[in-house]
Amino acid sequence: MPWPTTRRVIGTKVSRLDGPEKATGRAKYSYDINRPGMLHARILRSHYAHARIKNIDTSALEKVPGFRAFHIIKNAGAECRFAGDEVLAVCADTEEHAEDCLRAVRVDYDELPHAVKEADARRLVAGQGTLGGANNPANTQAGGDFATANFDAQAYQGTSHQIEGTYGAPVISHQCLESHGLVAEWNQDQSELTVWASTQAVPNTANQLAQNFKIPAARVRCITHYMGGGFGSKFGPDIQGTVCAELARKTRAPVKLMLDRAEEVTVGGQRPSAYGTVKVAGNRQGDIRAFEVDCYGSPGVGGGATVNFNLLPYVYVTVPFIKRRHQIVRMNVQTARAMRAPGHPQNCILTDQALDDLAAAVGINPIEMRLRNLPPNDPNALKTAPNTYMARRNSIYRSQIEIIRKMCDWDRVWHPPGRGDGVVKTGLGMALHTWGGGGRGPNPTRITISADGSVLVQSSSQDLGTGQRTVAAIVTAEIFGLEPTDITVQIGESQHGPSTPSGGSTTCPGTAPAILRACEATRAAFLAAIAPRLNNAQVDDLVIERGNILNRANNERTPWRQACARLGQNPVQATGDWAAGLSDQGVGGVQVAEVKVDTETGVVRCTRFWAVQDCGLVINKLCCESQVAGGVIMGVNYALFEECIYDRATGRQVNPDMEFYKLGGIQDMPQIYVHMMDMPERGVIGIGEPPTISTAAAVGNAVFNAIGVRVEQAPFTPERVLAALARRK
Amino acid sequence: MSDTKETTGLSRRQFLKGSGAAAAATALGTAAAPGALAAQAPAAQPVPGMGPAGVKITLQVNGRKMSSTVEPRVTLLDALRNYLDVTGCKRVCDRGTCGACTVLLDNKPVYACSMLALEAQGKEIRTAESLVQGAKLDAVPAAFVRFDAQQCGFCTPGFVVAMKAVLEQNPKATPAEVEKGLAGNICRCGTYEQMRDAIYSLCNTKRGS
Ligand code: FES
Ligand code: FES
Numbered sequence: 010m011p012w013p014t015t016r017r018v019i020g021t022k023v024s025r026l027d028g029p030e031k032a033t034g035r036a037k038y039s040y041d042i043n044r045p046g047m048l049h050a051r052i053l054r055s056h057y058a059h060a061r062i063k064n065i066d067t068s069a070l071e072k073v074p075g076f077r078a079f080h081i082i083k084n085a086g087a088e089c090r091f092a093g094d095e096v097l098a099v100c101a102d103t104e105e106h107a108e109d110c111l112r113a114v115r116v117d118y119d120e121l122p123h124a125v126k127e128a129d130a131r132r133l134v135a136g137q138g139t140l141g142g143a144n145n146p147a148n149t150q151a152g153g154d155f156a157t158a159n160f161d162a163q164a165y166q167g168t169s170h171q172i173e174g175t176y177g178a179p180v181i182s183h184q185c186l187e188s189h190g191l192v193a194e195w196n197q198d199q200s201e202l203t204v205w206a207s208t209q210a211v212p213n214t215a216n217q218l219a220q221n222f223k224i225p226a227a228r229v230r231c232i233t234h235y236m237g238g239g240f241g242s243k244f245g246p247d248i249q250g251t252v253c254a255e256l257a258r259k260t261r262a263p264v265k266l267m268l269d270r271a272e273e274v275t276v277g278g279q280r281p282s283a284y285g286t287v288k289v290a291g292n293r294q295g296d297i298r299a300f301e302v303d304c305y306g307s308p309g310v311g312g313g314a315t316v317n318f319n320l321l322p323y324v325y326v327t328v329p330f331i332k333r334r335h336q337i338v339r340m341n342v343q344t345a346r347a348m349r350a351p352g353h354p355q356n357c358i359l360t361d362q363a364l365d366d367l368a369a370a371v372g373i374n375p376i377e378m379r380l381r382n383l384p385p386n387d388p389n390a391l392k393t394a395p396n397t398y399m400a401r402r403n404s405i406y407r408s409q410i411e412i413i414r415k416m417c418d419w420d421r422v423w424h425p426p427g428r429g430d431g432v433v434k435t436g437l438g439m440a441l442h443t444w445g446g447g448g449r450g451p452n453p454t455r456i457t458i459s460a461d462g463s464v465l466v467q468s469s470s471q472d473l474g475t476g477q478r479t480v481a482a483i484v485t486a487e488i489f490g491l492e493p494t495d496i497t498v499q500i501g502e503s504q505h506g507p508s509t510p511s512g513g514s515t516t517c518p519g520t521a522p523a524i525l526r527a528c529e530a531t532r533a534a535f536l537a538a539i540a541p542r543l544n545n546a547q548v549d550d551l552v553i554e555r556g557n558i559l560n561r562a563n564n565e566r567t568p569w570r571q572a573c574a575r576l577g578q579n580p581v582q583a584t585g586d587w588a589a590g591l592s593d594q595g596v597g598g599v600q601v602a603e604v605k606v607d608t609e610t611g612v613v614r615c616t617r618f619w620a621v622q623d624c625g626l627v628i629n630k631l632c633c634e635s636q637v638a639g640g641v642i643m644g645v646n647y648a649l650f651e652e653c654i655y656d657r658a659t660g661r662q663v664n665p666d667m668e669f670y671k672l673g674g675i676q677d678m679p680q681i682y683v684h685m686m687d688m689p690e691r692g693v694i695g696i697g698e699p700p701t702i703s704t705a706a707a708v709g710n711a712v713f714n715a716i717g718v719r720v721e722q723a724p725f726t727p728e729r730v731l732a733a734l735a736r737r738k
Numbered sequence: 739m740s741d742t743k744e745t746t747g748l749s750r751r752q753f754l755k756g757s758g759a760a761a762a763a764t765a766l767g768t769a770a771a772p773g774a775l776a777a778q779a780p781a782a783q784p785v786p787g788m789g790p791a792g793v794k795i796t797l798q799v800n801g802r803k804m805s806s807t808v809e810p811r812v813t814l815l816d817a818l819r820n821y822l823d824v825t826g827c828k829r830v831c832d833r834g835t836c837g838a839c840t841v842l843l844d845n846k847p848v849y850a851c852s853m854l855a856l857e858a859q860g861k862e863i864r865t866a867e868s869l870v871q872g873a874k875l876d877a878v879p880a881a882f883v884r885f886d887a888q889q890c891g892f893c894t895p896g897f898v899v900a901m902k903a904v905l906e907q908n909p910k911a912t913p914a915e916v917e918k919g920l921a922g923n924i925c926r927c928g929t930y931e932q933m934r935d936a937i938y939s940l941c942n943t944k945r946g947s
Contacts, residue, residue: 028883029875031891032898034826034866041825049820104820105809186830186838186892186926237828237892238926270831474890474927631886635932639889642928667831667924675920675930 058660187237398595427717438710447594526585644704
């Protein structure tokens with residue numbers, strides 16, 4: 010069944026089903042679960058950025074009131090490779106006593122050399138590395154090297170203008186408000202484990218725990234009814250999950266282990282830094298011929314790229330001559346985790362800001378610059394998949410740019426860089442983004458219709474705050490002629506079967522088709538069941554319309570509840586799973602920031618913001634717009650406030666908190682104007698990630714437009730703005 | 739420590755004195771010298787020592803009396819969440835910067851993470867859970883729901899309580915005044931734009947473009 014062409018509920022603004030529960034504090038998140046006899050666990054962590062454990066002395070634990078058990082995570086001789094690395098866990102009857110237990114453990118370390126700044130880590134050659142292991146390999150490794158054929162000979166031929174600039178952004182933290190953690194509880198004979206975990210991957214978390222404890226997957230149940238933010242950092246039980254379950258097993262009691270704020274910031278996930286030198290060259294009209302980038306960034310102590318290497322330059326992928334080099338710089342801080350569009354915001358910062366600098370050098374409007382250099386619609390894709398991003402990217406961006414140009418009154422407000430009057434200068438800046446998204450299975454969804462007319466939808470998929478629960482209700486209500494509030498949705502329990510993790514903006518496109526197909530199957534079963542009991546109607550004559558079952562043969566209408574009553578003791582149940590054709594992937598978006606820069610204090614305020622987002626078939630307009638505005642706000646934080654600051658001497662983060670790690674409040678955020686460019690013919694596309702990608706670059710370009718000088722590194726703090734202004738003079 | 743009149747039953751100063759004053763004061767990094775502390779303490783009336791073992795406390799929460807035994811060091815937030823199972827107030831930063839733990843204490847918004855449970859005795863504590871009677875939602879959370887001013891929702895009860903406090907104190911508050919009242923709260927999902935829709939509707943003001 011395709012998506013209905015006329016839609017009564019889908020695409021409208023529907024308030025979240027669980028909104029009242031959440032807004033009044035009644036919703037129980039993992040952090041809120043209190044079980045009878047529950048113990049509290051805490052983790053002892055290395056204070057050193059790099060050290061070898063000499064000795065662990067737990068002898069004083071027995072004397073601590075309330076102490077129950079401990080579990081050693083790293084034994085003597087093992088290395089801790091960043092400040093925050095786990096050493097041991099304890100549990101006690103109260104949180105207070107668990108804290109006391111941490112203080113009672115004595116760990117001796119041999120300190121080893123560390124590096125927590127990219128510049129320091131880059132200097133360390135083989136033999137000097139600070140990552141531990143045999144022979145101390147270098148902290149750096151190649152992350153990619155590419156050049157278009159004949160780049161050196163031909164790239165700059167015939168170009169009239171060239172700029173070279175440096176751009177970048179530091180390591181930042183996910184800062185999920187609900188920290189990572191869980192409550193773990195075993196049954197009486199310890200053959201079954203239940204966890205209430207804050208996770209973006211409910212079945213995965215259960216499965217991993219089953220593996221770790223060598224028990225059948227069916228014997229582990231993960232429950233995540235509500236979840237306080239993940240942004241890519243919560244895909245499994247993590248060390249604390251396994252440790253918590255282990256302590257619960259040892260003590261035969263439920264145990265809660267939630268990270269505190271300092272732990273959340275230092276071990277709960279980071280977005281890697283990215284810094285680069287970029288050269289762009291083009292002709293007098295603004296056609297770019299050469300794009301050259303040499304960049305590096307740090308994914309922390311583990312490996313992994315910090316940009317999306319193959320998408321440099323970002324969006325403008327058809328620039329004729331491209332050269333790119335990336336270096337991965339490992340240092341003694343936590344390993345990076347996926348964070349809302351991994352690599353893309355960094356790519357956008359490295360590309361779209363350089364583009365504006367070239368536009369300024371050429372002396373043309375940045376909009377003109379973008380229109381000239383957009384990649385063309387892909388002729389092959391046009392033939393095979395005419396609705397996709399590849400087939401339509403040029404048309405999509407072109408129309409989005411025209412829309413946003415009017416929305417923000419660009420032609421009136423924009424001025425050449427640095428031309429504003431007065432002390433407080435206003436600027437406008439634009440940036441473009443793209444993202445894959447796209448759904449897949451398995452996401453089996455089961456629907457049950459009972460004789461009382463109630464409709465139950467069940468799947469294990471989780472609601473991270475995206476409105477997933479409401480998505481299920483909207484699609485189901487549409488097909489059964491009901492209202493979303495008539496539908497009961499049970500999600501976030503691994504017992505409901507497999508589901509895909511909520512990463513990469515795939516949840517809505519992965520589940521909505523499954524829900525639709527479950528509706529289709531259940532509807533068929535339902536009509537077949539009631540037809541004989543509706544005056545022997547023919548199944549083919551029955552259609553479901555709003556609130557009624559219509560028999561087209563005699564125009565008789567039976568209200569929904571009455572029709573369901575004919576089911577008697579036999580509820581109807583069917584399942585459906587994801588299938589291709591109902592979802593799609595690949596979106597484009599354009600954003601414009603307006604900033605006011607105080608040239609005396611260096612303070613940047615983002616005052617207004619416009620976002621045009623391509624998104625396929627919208628299921629819930631309300632939550633869709635919330636996602637876009639939320640992505641923009643996360644991007645404004647990235648642009649203006651956020652930075653994990655590591656101390657060179659101690660190797661520790663100096664701001665693992667929410668006071669010196671800045672996040673904007675309501676008064677710091679712009680008024681945001683969202684335009685959803687929906688294309689229902691493409692099916693459902695996830696948009697959790699795309700709207701946060703280009704925000705920081707747009708803000709950076711707006712600052713450049715305001716003051717006429719590039720602030721090289723985000724966050725664009727007063728200090729950096731003043732330094733940039735001083736450079737201009 | 740300032741000399742403003744303490745309004746709680748047990749002042750912080752009395753508490754420190756009663757529980758081994760000088761050492762505690764230094765440990766907490768307070769500026770007052772032991773001498774000054776002693777000189778300023780009210781004469782006579784020794785305050786009974788408390789802790790470190792648990793003491794029985796009774797809190798008035800959402801119109802109900804709730805009792806438990808907690809150590810004196812337990813914050814109001816932890817007493818509510820860990821000992822009384824009132825979990826609408828959330829623990830996020832645990833040091834007075836994010837507002838997720840906001841509760842009303844005698845109608846005033848406070849960070850429950852930054853106050854001891856003992857000090858909250860005898861006061862009327864209201865959490866977000868009080869803003870619904872049966873199926874009837876208070877206007878503030880109702881506006882959050884209607885305008886989708888929440889995503890993950892973990893910050894939301896704190897915002898709801900803070901906003902309720904502003905509007906109770908000044909039912910004629912302007913949207914700018916309400917925003918100011920929310921300046922002590924942080925949302926990571928970025929719901930401020932939708933929150934503004936909720937604020938304008940609660941202030942009966944039309945939002946300009
Ligand atoms: S938890 Fe109290 S202010 Fe953050
Ligand atoms: S809604 Fe998630 S932190 Fe505010």
